[in-house]
Amino acid sequence: MAMHRQRLAVSALALAALVALAACGTVTGPGSAGSDGRGTGTGTGAVRDDPPLTGTRWGVESVTVDGRRSAAPAGAHVEIDANGRASGNYGCNRFTAEVRLDGDTLTVEPGTTTEMGCEQDIRQFETLLSRAFSGKLTAVATDSDLTLTTVNGDTITLTARPPVPLTGTRWRITTLVSGSTSSSLPAGTENKAHITFGEDGTVHGTLGCNSFRGAADVSGSTIAFGPLVTTRKMCPDPEMRLERALLAVLDGKRTAYRQVHRTLTLTAQDGEGIAASAPEE
Template sequence: MAMHRHSLAVSLLALLALAACGTEPGPGAGSGHESRTGSGRSGGSGTVRSDAPITGIRWEIESVTVSGKRSAAPAGAHLEMDANGRASGNYGCNRFTAEARLDGDTLTVEPGTTTEMGCAPDTQRFEALLSQAFSGKLTVVAKGDRLTLTTAKGGTIALTARPPAPLTGTRWRITTLVSGSVASSLPAGTANKAHLTFGKDGTVRGALGCNSFRGTADVSGTTIAFGRLVTTRKMCPDPEMRLERALLDVLDGKRTAYGITHRTLSLTAPDGKGLAASAPEKEEEGAEG
């Protein structure tokens, strides 16, 4: 099964090299030990092209169809490719990496790696379908931002390209605190309580875990200069107040470096303190701060 997971990854990869239509600025999933997998034959003369305009794009795995029956992919199932021609992604439970060779519209998969986590029953069933659908050679068809991989027996995998989340207008949910090279989770009981949204007019608003805030945010190149934040004045339980103090250390009156990798935003102040935040999988129009 792991072999076929990896073959999916690379197949998509190869596919992308044929059909991707743009580059966006631009990463993880569960833990588990890694094992070498796959027995794909290296046929054909083409290789996955690392210079193709596909890096930084997230390819969502939508479904697999076997014997005419379509099964939806688990949430989070996706494929990405780096500038070195390496495919990586997540099937909704396990991660994978792989490489591939492409000959015309036929993809042949090289051995790759996958984690071996125990997954929910529905996800395990989906991965079993992938192991059946992704054996042997795959035929690639690309139309716009949609990809289809077809097996010799007529099974198919459907994929769709999804661009990175934009900085402005996205409700960024704060998920991680950073101090130098150390990343830590939020204080217990504060998950989903802190978020921020940047406006196109140079403003920022959101919640710090306890109090709401608003202020200015001047975006220039890869940095954001935050003005002094105006906050409400509620008193909250200790974990929420600790989170609030940590976020103010990063945001209040600071100039931070920022970066977006697909749907993850990172902010880092000059002293090394920072945060990571994630965008919702489905954008919330007109999200409130």
Template sequence: MRIQRTAAGVLALLALSACGTETGAGAGSGSGSGSGAVRTDLPVTGVRWDVGSVTADGKRTAAPSGAHVEIDSKGRGTGNYGCNHFTADVRIDGGTINVGQGTSTSMACEKDVQRFEAALSRTFSGELTMAVAERTLTLTAENGDSIALRAQPPVPLTGTTWTVTTLVSGTVASSLPAGAQEKARIVFGKDGSVQGTLGCNSFRGTAKVSGSTITFGRIDGTKMMCPAPRMKLERELLAVLDGRTTYRIDQRTLSLTAANGKGLGASATEATG
């Protein structure tokens, strides 16, 4: 683990600050916005705030898939920079916040993601202000750099189409092989079934969910030959979908980890009903 200033944790607790100002703002809702109170009709706890972009030194950079912020009912901020997970605490003073120290994982990530994470860390330090409008949260630093976030509803494990975005081996996370992006999808059924595509071939099998674990049974699939990157992805995924795994859902992101240390990250793309 490495200790660093983390802005994303700030985002989460900043959203909590918005919740704290709701009551006062609501009492004076007919008197205009001159008081400076931030108002929102959204609940800020138990909501996933997806990071959309960071603007630093006049350059806007889109966030990697999976970058997000969440807060619990106690105001603890957690999330993901796009590759590494984090937690953080901040001090809230009226409409401003000051970033405290936090912790984050230190997995090796793709270079583009590493650059984004570095920009996010640099941007979110010191004093920040916030603005909430409908489902959008904007955080702005004193020098004008900012981050844009949007609230997303949580999704269930079953009945959701999960598109695989990341492969994990131990503490190292990596993007999918070139040419295999968005080729693998997994859907868990309420009847204990699992089906989808593995990058090349379609598959179907069983998946028993119990607490935070999923135990995969036999996986049957088609036998087509595909380009090498997609076949490589298929082998990697079969190593994860084998026997007992642990899983976690962060609003719209699914993480699966097998006993052998192999794992995957996936994002919700659509509901199947």
């Protein structure tokens, strides 16, 4: 499995710099970042209300190539951490990357990506996005939107996505995990499995065919699931395979959980796990 690697030497200041550049051609200096991580413009010194570039989940809205716009599938995004690493999802496969920032120009270095099998239309979008998100890109930020333009005039449009709570969110299961290996769901079962945690310590959802409910005790970084009560329908083989894989992670198991913005991972003690995403707004 490959991972798409890029170095993004950008801080929260960079977004304010891009906004300032678009407005008046001035780039703020290193000392202009406020204590809350938001950049300050050099013209007025006022703190901007734009979301910081780091620590924000940037959802990919669309990619336009040769004048043809392609809408992004749910879950396509870019995230940038405080250490200058960008990671994200092309729509199915994940990536990391290194990027160099010079003024309003981002230079995206070659990197790596996972290689899961995906639906054909998503694969086509991933090809467009991965090709556009490379080389030199001109960045323009306005309010909560970010546009990246290639030297050929193709564009990537992104929007800041706020995080969601663990409870009350319908988490769509997207990936099966076994140790360090991630795999896509069985063909034909995409978008069929989901899980929702209640504030009262309950959990319910769908395993791809049968629905389930039970108890879920969230404590620190772990979730202890009680025995799950499920319906008893017989389903086609791909759905039953998905159901068995999910029960192996959830039914009566204690899992480690990690939530980053709109992505959730659950990993049982034996290394089996799942990844899920919240719906994009």
